[in-house]
Amino acid sequence: MTRPLHIVILAAGDGTRMRSRLPKVLHPLGGKPMLGHVIDAARALSPARIHVVYNPAVPAVREAFEGAEDLQWAGQRERLGTGHAVQQAMPGIPADADVLVLYGDTPLVPASLLAELLSTCPDGLALLTLAPPDPAGYGRIVRDADGVIEGIVEHRDATDAQRAIGEVNSGILRAPAGQLAQWLGRLESGNAQGEFYLTDIVAMARADGTEIDAVIAPDAGLLEGANDRVQLAELASRHRVLAAEALMRGGVTIVDPARFDLRGRLQAGQDIHLDINVVIEGDCELGDNVQVGPGCVLKDCRLAAGTRVHAHSVLEGVTTTGACDIGPFARVRPGTQLAEGTRVGNFVEVKNTTLAAGSKASHLTYLGDAVIGQGVNIGAGTITCNYDGVNKFKTVIGDGAFIGSDTQLVAPVTVGKGATIGAGSTIVRDAPDHQLTVSRSKQVTVKGWKRPTKKLD
Ligand code: UD1
Numbered sequence: 001m002t003r004p005l006h007i008v009i010l011a012a013g014d015g016t017r018m019r020s021r022l023p024k025v026l027h028p029l030g031g032k033p034m035l036g037h038v039i040d041a042a043r044a045l046s047p048a049r050i051h052v053v054y055n056p057a058v059p060a061v062r063e064a065f066e067g068a069e070d071l072q073w074a075g076q077r078e079r080l081g082t083g084h085a086v087q088q089a090m091p092g093i094p095a096d097a098d099v100l101v102l103y104g105d106t107p108l109v110p111a112s113l114l115a116e117l118l119s120t121c122p123d124g125l126a127l128l129t130l131a132p133p134d135p136a137g138y139g140r141i142v143r144d145a146d147g148v149i150e151g152i153v154e155h156r157d158a159t160d161a162q163r164a165i166g167e168v169n170s171g172i173l174r175a176p177a178g179q180l181a182q183w184l185g186r187l188e189s190g191n192a193q194g195e196f197y198l199t200d201i202v203a204m205a206r207a208d209g210t211e212i213d214a215v216i217a218p219d220a221g222l223l224e225g226a227n228d229r230v231q232l233a234e235l236a237s238r239h240r241v242l243a244a245e246a247l248m249r250g251g252v253t254i255v256d257p258a259r260f261d262l263r264g265r266l267q268a269g270q271d272i273h274l275d276i277n278v279v280i281e282g283d284c285e286l287g288d289n290v291q292v293g294p295g296c297v298l299k300d301c302r303l304a305a306g307t308r309v310h311a312h313s314v315l316e317g318v319t320t321t322g323a324c325d326i327g328p329f330a331r332v333r334p335g336t337q338l339a340e341g342t343r344v345g346n347f348v349e350v351k352n353t354t355l356a357a358g359s360k361a362s363h364l365t366y367l368g369d370a371v372i373g374q375g376v377n378i379g380a381g382t383i384t385c386n387y388d389g390v391n392k393f394k395t396v397i398g399d400g401a402f403i404g405s406d407t408q409l410v411a412p413v414t415v416g417k418g419a420t421i422g423a424g425s426t427i428v429r430d431a432p433d434h435q436l437t438v439s440r441s442k443q444v445t446v447k448g449w450k451r452p453t454k455k456l457d
């Protein structure tokens with residue numbers, strides 16, 4: 001019979017080395033707090049319960065995950081060490097459970113490695129260890145002459161000979177709840193840091209004759225913790241490359257994986273082409289053959305197959321329903337829907353606007369709260385005046401209309417089907433179908449007018 005799995009995530013540490021007002025575990029990596037990554041890895045194991053140990057004096061940690069009903073929060077009032085931290089969660093864990101301990105500051109731990117740890121040494125104590133290039137600061141794994149694990153010595157408590165050991169503790173371990181509770185109750189704090197070390201349970205397990213085994217991580221970099229911003233940046237760049245590699249394996253071309261930043265989720269079709277310095281945020285979905293030029297930012301967008309986003313465009317909350325062209329230098333804001341064959345060109349801002357098939361706004365334009373029919377041509381410098389300072393109003397433009405350059409459409413206003421608006425017009429009333437509407441003062445030429453000349457003194 002398998003035991004129910006309870007996962008304990010330690011997230012109560014002070015994180016002083018971050019030198020930040022933001023709690024360490026809330027520092028983001030790839031657009032998500034470190035703790036969020038660890039919670040997701042935990043969820044991937046479908047545990048009976050996830051317990052998060054936090055400091056009640058730092059409620060922001062708990063508040064950041066408001067509404068996540070699978071999380072049980074255990075407060076640790078004083079920072080008395082990792083063993084003391086785990087102890088805070090034990091009252092919520094049944095004695096017949098298996099306990100997996102994770103750290104809130106080790107965000108890249110692969111769920112697959114955790115799954116391996118769960119099946120290692122099932123009736124005993126299983127440790128996840130690593131051999132980082134520089135073991136300084138970590139607890140060392142002490143093995144006997146036969147290679148059997150005897151205990152863990154913290155760096156600060158270690159002798160020079162022990163410090164020479166290359167295999168170190170990731171902090172992640174799995175143990176039967178009943179025994180774990182016993183060991184935790186026997187911890188003492190007579191060590192260099194005056195803390196109740198979780199790592200001391202290893203020697204107790206050995207003394208009890210409990211079997212101990214370790215999974216040695218093949219890729220040490222994924223188990224490193226982020227104690228300061230330098231380490232966080234290293235993990236973030238690791239994360240970036242991993243995300244890029246997964247997309248490339250799925251059929252996306254990424255011109256330079258080191259210059260691609262996924263800060264959310266991307267659901268990608270085939271043969272997508274992402275140029276350098278593309279940032280993806282929130283939830284994006286890109287269809288087959290979508291092309292994104294250099295320097296573009298896409299947040300919460302759904303772009304249909306064949307959509308081309310040209311260099312340095314910023315898109316948020318945009319939906320395209322067919323192949324179309326956006327940018328370069330376009331800013332397309334939430335609520336915008338672009339159909340097949342549309343074009344939003346350079347220095348065009350679009351917000352909460354629909355462009356039906358084949359309509360174009362190629363240059364220097366603001367379209368806000370507008371419904372634009374098919375085959376409409378919007379001239380350069382057109383502005384929908386959608387805001388009177390208090391309320392927003394709608395502009396409707398019928399199929400086949402032609403809006404001359406430098407036109408202001410003062411909403412609410414409707415431009416009829418096939419209507420033409422003369423350049424430089426300020427349109428304050430509806431313009432009828434199929435007719436020319438123009439509002440501009442007549443052009444005059446002043447006879448005999450002379451340019452002023454420079455005065456001589
Ligand atoms: C710990 C391990 C060390 C291991 C290293 C891996 C111990 C005694 N040492 O050292 O063997 O090599 O991690 O990174 O376990 N925390 C609490 N409450 C506390 C103390 C810590 O919740 O009272 C949490 C922290 O938020 C953090 C984790 O426990 O997520 C580890 O604490 P940290 O102080 O970073 O431990 P290390 O000194 O790195």
Ligand code: CA
Nearest residue numbers: 105225226227
């Ligand atoms: Ca740490």
